[in-house]
Amino acid sequence: MFRSLTIKNLAKNQIGLMRQPTNTRPVVRLVEENGVQGVVKEFSGNGFVYRNTIGRFLVWREGQAYQRLKGVKGIPVLFRKVDGLALVISKVPGKNLEHLSGEERPDLDFFQKLARLIQECHERGVAHCDLKRSANTMIDEFGRPYIVDWSAAITDREFCVYPLTATYKMFVEDDLKAVTKLKLHFCPESITDEERRKYAQMGRGECAIRAIRDFARKCLQKIA
Numbered sequence: 615m616f617r618s619l620t621i622k623n624l625a626k627n628q629i630g631l632m633r634q635p636t637n638t639r640p641v642v643r644l645v646e647e648n649g650v651q652g653v654v655k656e657f658s659g660n661g662f663v664y665r666n667t668i669g670r671f672l673v674w675r676e677g678q679a680y681q682r683l684k685g686v687k688g689i690p691v692l693f694r695k696v697d698g699l700a701l702v703i704s705k706v707p708g709k710n711l712e713h714l715s716g717e718e719r720p721d722l723d724f725f726q727k728l729a730r731l732i733q734e735c736h737e738r739g740v741a742h743c744d745l746k747r748s749a750n751t752m753i754d755e756f757g758r759p760y761i762v763d764w765s766a767a768i769t770d771r772e773f774c775v776y777p778l779t780a781t782y783k784m785f786v787e788d789d790l791k792a793v794t795k796l797k798l799h800f801c802p803e804s805i806t807d808e809e810r811r812k813y814a815q816m817g818r819g820e821c822a823i824r825a826i827r828d829f830a831r832k833c834l835q836k837i838a
């Protein structure tokens with residue numbers, strides 16, 4: 615699929631621009647071939663050093679995650695990589711949760727399905743690590759969940775030796791806490807006291823996760 619795409623002709627072949635690039639983020643384009651729509655995340659417009667270091671690394675990481683999650687319903691299909699600088703994945707037929715209008719509120723059933731989807735990814739040995747950003751979760755017209763943006767994902771194989779096993783477990787728990795965070799925003803009435811209590815507890819692990827994320831973000835901005 616999408617074999618004719620090259621880094622040079624990507625912009626010309628897009629049928630829509632889904633998101634402009636920033637200094638640290640890739641451009642997100644909509645493409646189409648033989649009636650199939652794909653989404654391209656592409657770093658070729660970012661600064662030379664950034665795109666050839668972080669950009670290539672993020673494309674490689676995200677590609678690995680999609681390969682490991684192949685066949686999981688609710689996760690885009692990886693069609694191909696273009697020159698190590700872009701990923702072409704299947705288009706999710708829905709909206710990200712950040713783009714929902716005020717009246718559009720995913721219900722409890724959606725969040726139960728989302729939690730099951732996250733667990734299915736964990737069973738494949740992949741933790742997403744950035745699900746607290748609501749823009750990485752999407753919903754279709756039937757209320758089914760999808761998860762995009764696997765560039766920060768980690769795998770159980772990489773974290774298979776103690777104490778890394780404990781770190782991996784922390785990220786797995788953090789993925790599931792993200793569901794509570796989204797529920798607090800979209801349907802707070804469905805949250806049980808137990809969930810509220812668990813969510814309010816911020817252990818040392820969570821502090822560490824935040825510190826790692828903040829540090830990584832600052833580094834990326836410096837390199838860009």
Ligand SMILES: Nc1ncnc2c1ncn2[C@@H]1O[C@H](COP(=O)(O)OP(=O)(O)OP(=O)(O)O)[C@@H](O)[C@H]1O
Nearest residue numbers: 639640642653690703704705706710749750762763
């Ligand atoms: N496969 C897809 N199908 C439909 N829309 C998608 C798809 N992948 C990404 N998008 C849209 O593009 C947006 C940006 O994509 P993504 O989150 O992967 O980019 P990013 O630069 O890694 O993320 P961030 O903005 O979180 O740093 C998503 O929030 C979603 O709205």
Ligand SMILES: [Mg+2]
Nearest residue numbers: 747749750763
């Ligand atoms: Mg994102």
